[in-house]
Structures are given as C-alpha cells and as structure tokens.
Amino acid sequence: MTNYGNILLVEDDASLAQWVVEYLNEQGFSVTHIGRGDEAVDLMRSTEFDLILLDIMLPGLDGIEVCKIVRGFTDTPIIMMTARSDEFDEVIGLEVGANDYVIKPVRPRALLARIKVLLRQDSNPAAHAKPRNELVFGNLRLDNNAKQGTLADRDLNLSSGLFDLLWLIATNAGTITTREQVFQTLTGREYDGLDRRFDVMISQLRRKVNDDPQNPKRIKTVWGKGYLFVANAWNDYG
Known part of the structure; x- marks a missing residue:
C-alpha cells in the first residue's frame, strides 16, 4: 500500500483520535497516535515525521508548549487542532511556530486538504524558500536570515509568525499587500473572507513597533483591501 507520509497525531480524545487515524x-498515510504532550516531545526527538497534528488541550504539556519546544529542533509542518473558537488562541498557535490550524469538530476533507498543502510545500523547498537578505527602512532593520527585527537597535522580539508577516508587507513597501496575498504566501491556501488571524497579528505588530493603533503611521490597514507598509515612517523611534 502506498504511504503518502508519516503523521504524528497528538490528541487525548480517544474517540476523535480513532477516527482521524x-x-x-x-x-494512504501512516499515523502514530500519542495522547500526552510531554511524551510527544520525547517521541519527536527520536523519530522523524512528515507532519504533526497537535491538539492544544493536552495532559503533560499543552499544545502551545509542545510547539514551542519542538520548533527548537525540527521544522516539521504542524497543524494545531483546537476546540476554542477564540481568534487570539489560534493566532498564538501560529506565532509559536504552527503552520496551520483546524477548529473542532474537525471536517475530514478539510483536514486532508490542509495536510496535502503542507506536505506539498515541504517537499518543494523552492516553493516557499525565503530570500536570505536584509531590509532597512530608516531605523527599522529586518534580517530574514536570522528572522530578527530591530528598531533603533532595539530587538523587537518577534515570533517567527510575526516576522514573516512583517517581512512580507515590508517587501511590498508602498503598495497594498492584499489579504489574498498574505494567505496564499503564509498559509498556502486561499483567503476564505472570514479568517481574521492576520488582522490580529497586524495589531500585535503595531504594538511591537510603537505604532498608534487608533491612527497608525507605519503599518496601515486599507479597508476592504489589505495592509500597507509605509516606507518613510521609520526614521524616528517613537
């Protein structure tokens, strides 16, 4: 039988885990199931998987902590599964290194489609390779190789998710980066018109770079279109 990939499922709900497996x-996938977050980390250190399905609410270690830890030693694609509908929780998962998320109850075909997208991207590094260079706008410096941003020599302490979003809109400085572009580039799928995760992340970026949320000068949201990185707004610190 064809094996399209080895997947690790980290889920403590036995009935859900059974039907997913x-x-x-x-x-055509080979699936290993484990029910505890701490045991999953140990397994991932010793075993190579093509993709990880990771629940957020887990005994031992929750999914957020698991994601933080494993991102220190593997770039294996991670899809987080959450029963929470709160957007902030979903964005946290993406910030700590998850590639995508699904909300329970999980729809089989939707889950399969997201798995295939991530495995296709992972098998073709050229399709999602990021340029290893630097962008400078006044006092803002972005190092895409180190995934680091500084403003007036102050480290912005950006998560990988926030950095990738900032890098994307900065490479399009002076022009609107549409939500469709953002979703296609950062998630590998089309914008459904409802998902607001990147709006939340834009708000977080504004806080990081001291941009007034009520009257932003550096990172603007263009109603109904997308986001605008203002190239000449970075000459001062405040």
Whole structure:
C-alpha cells in the first residue's frame, strides 16, 4: 500500500483520535497516535515525521508548549487542532511556530486538504524558500536570515509568525499587500473572507513597533483591501 507520509497525531480524545487515524490510514498515510504532550516531545526527538497534528488541550504539556519546544529542533509542518473558537488562541498557535490550524469538530476533507498543502510545500523547498537578505527602512532593520527585527537597535522580539508577516508587507513597501496575498504566501491556501488571524497579528505588530493603533503611521490597514507598509515612517523611534 502506498504511504503518502508519516503523521504524528497528538490528541487525548480517544474517540476523535480513532477516527482521524482510521480516516488518514484510508487515505494512504501512516499515523502514530500519542495522547500526552510531554511524551510527544520525547517521541519527536527520536523519530522523524512528515507532519504533526497537535491538539492544544493536552495532559503533560499543552499544545502551545509542545510547539514551542519542538520548533527548537525540527521544522516539521504542524497543524494545531483546537476546540476554542477564540481568534487570539489560534493566532498564538501560529506565532509559536504552527503552520496551520483546524477548529473542532474537525471536517475530514478539510483536514486532508490542509495536510496535502503542507506536505506539498515541504517537499518543494523552492516553493516557499525565503530570500536570505536584509531590509532597512530608516531605523527599522529586518534580517530574514536570522528572522530578527530591530528598531533603533532595539530587538523587537518577534515570533517567527510575526516576522514573516512583517517581512512580507515590508517587501511590498508602498503598495497594498492584499489579504489574498498574505494567505496564499503564509498559509498556502486561499483567503476564505472570514479568517481574521492576520488582522490580529497586524495589531500585535503595531504594538511591537510603537505604532498608534487608533491612527497608525507605519503599518496601515486599507479597508476592504489589505495592509500597507509605509516606507518613510521609520526614521524616528517613537
């Protein structure tokens, strides 16, 4: 039987785990199931997987902590599964290194589609390779190789998710980066018109760079279109 990839499922709900394993096995994947976050970290240190399905609410270590830890030693694609509908929780998952997320109850076909997108990207590094260079706008310096941003020599302490978003809009400085562009570039799928994760992340970026949320000068939201990085607004610190 064809094996399209080895997947680690970290989920403490036995009934959910059972149908996910059975469904993905039917689709040609090999699935290993484990129910505790701390045990999952140990397993990931010793075993190579093509993709990780990671629940947020787990015994031992929750999914957020697991994601933080494993991002220190692997770039394996991670899809987080959450029963929470709160957007902030979803964005946290993306900030700590998850590639995507699904909200429970999980829809089988939607889960399969997201798995295929991430595995396709991971098998073709050229499709998602980022330029290893630097951008400078006044006192703002972005190092895409180190995934680091500084403003007037102050480290912005950006997560990988926030840095990638800032890098994307900065490379399009002076022009609107549409939500469709953002979703296609950073998630590998089309914008559904409802997902607001990047709006939340834009707000977080404004706080990081001291941009007034009520009257932003540096990173603007253009109603109904997307985001505008203002190239000449970085000459002062405040």
